[in-house]
Amino acid sequence: MILTQLPAEFQAAKPILDTIEAAGYEAYFVGGCVRDTILGKPLHDVDIATSAFPAEVKQLFKRTVDTGIEHGTVMILDHGNGYETTTFRTESGYQDFRRPDQVTFVRSLQDDLKRRDFTINALAMTANGKVIDLFDGLADLEQGVLRAVGIAEARFHEDALRMMRAVRFASQLGFTIEPQTEQAIADNATLLTKIAVERTRVEWEKLLMGQHPIAGLTGLLTTGLYRYMPAMADQEGLLRQLMALPTWHLTSIESTWTLLSWTMRLTDEAAVRHLLKMWRTSNELISHVTTAVKAVAALKRAGRLTAQENFYTGLDALTTANQVATILGFGQDQTELARAYADLPIHDKHELAINGGDLVKAKLVTPGPMMGQILTACLQAVITKQVANQQDDLLDFAGMVADSKNH
Numbered sequence: 001m002i003l004t005q006l007p008a009e010f011q012a013a014k015p016i017l018d019t020i021e022a023a024g025y026e027a028y029f030v031g032g033c034v035r036d037t038i039l040g041k042p043l044h045d046v047d048i049a050t051s052a053f054p055a056e057v058k059q060l061f062k063r064t065v066d067t068g069i070e071h072g073t074v075m076i077l078d079h080g081n082g083y084e085t086t087t088f089r090t091e092s093g094y095q096d097f098r099r100p101d102q103v104t105f106v107r108s109l110q111d112d113l114k115r116r117d118f119t120i121n122a123l124a125m126t127a128n129g130k131v132i133d134l135f136d137g138l139a140d141l142e143q144g145v146l147r148a149v150g151i152a153e154a155r156f157h158e159d160a161l162r163m164m165r166a167v168r169f170a171s172q173l174g175f176t177i178e179p180q181t182e183q184a185i186a187d188n189a190t191l192l193t194k195i196a197v198e199r200t201r202v203e204w205e206k207l208l209m210g211q212h213p214i215a216g217l218t219g220l221l222t223t224g225l226y227r228y229m230p231a232m233a234d235q236e237g238l239l240r241q242l243m244a245l246p247t248w249h250l251t252s253i254e255s256t257w258t259l260l261s262w263t264m265r266l267t268d269e270a271a272v273r274h275l276l277k278m279w280r281t282s283n284e285l286i287s288h289v290t291t292a293v294k295a296v297a298a299l300k301r302a303g304r305l306t307a308q309e310n311f312y313t314g315l316d317a318l319t320t321a322n323q324v325a326t327i328l329g330f331g332q333d334q335t336e337l338a339r340a341y342a343d344l345p346i347h348d349k350h351e352l353a354i355n356g357g358d359l360v361k362a363k364l365v366t367p368g369p370m371m372g373q374i375l376t377a378c379l380q381a382v383i384t385k386q387v388a389n390q391q392d393d394l395l396d397f398a399g400m401v402a403d404s405k406n407h
């Protein structure tokens, strides 16, 4: 196969390959970028593999950075772009099921490609668009099949994360996992526990955000791989519930965790926090998801959110909540929701036209718990448009609140 119309990313990188080849070495585009080009999908990054050893690559280019020199990776800087160039290599060892104990640089493209995970990821392409297909990856791309290169079990022993990658690609591409590859995942699923939670999490999130999540979830279910994901050992029911939802497409990491929390019926904050902690997410994500889950509950209860709920949820978590609620069948029109949010008189408590100092100056209160209560009452009155966000109006209102509290 020769690709005649190469995406701009390849055209920009072509001079790099040309320079390496002019010096007598081989150089190819490899991996995901070749796969995605053939599928007509946008590219994330362009990876280059070469027979030149790292020191040889560095001699050919003025500006390089040693991004992973021990694994053979050198970044070549060119016109504001950075291109990761990795020397052909074989790997051995893998005692920890995560990474090789030893990397050996080699001069053969075939040796490099045969250690890769799936046939569709083991394609290489020349600078002129000629696809090198040593493991029938093109046929698998055509037929929508994920097949391990060579002996599947060996590929998963080398890096157990590849089992998660299989189900993630199934979801992103709508591919089916070839039977022997699937069997090898079922047989080696326990190895997933050797993988850092953070790496498994990234694949889980990508699976849930794929265009064909049912394909990915089916893979998890039939292989039993889900049992070895954090907090998932007894979650067959969760997977089945997700699979039973009408067609869905999540577009953010926040939405994935909100949908999971809701489907697992984790509506109180502590339970959501516990789940996300087990998956080692950031505190920022935990805070977003706990807020969004509350908003999903409010949407379910009332069909729409009050001004106060809109204010305290914030537009980002509102958008997350509404995406999830829409999948569950009780979302609001997103434009209407954004309009209701924009219509709030203020969007942050710091925008309130009075503060504690103003209350003291007006002799309405002395610093203490009462001050906080009065400010909260003012905030709520402004959000619900009972009082305009003007200092005079708010001081009048605060005076009334203070009186009522003193009596």
Ligand SMILES: Nc1ccn([C@@H]2O[C@H](COP(=O)(O)OP(=O)(O)OP(=O)(O)O)[C@@H](O)[C@H]2O)c(=O)n1
Pocket: 030, 031, 032, 033, 044, 047, 115, 116, 117, 118, 121, 122, 159, 161, 162, 165
């Ligand atoms: N565990 C892994 C990870 C990567 N690879 C190889 O390294 C390439 C690049 O890996 P990566 O950038 O992680 O993934 P992509 O396949 O490019 O896909 P995506 O960018 O969607 O993650 C893959 O295509 C594959 O050939 C592999 O064999 N085993």
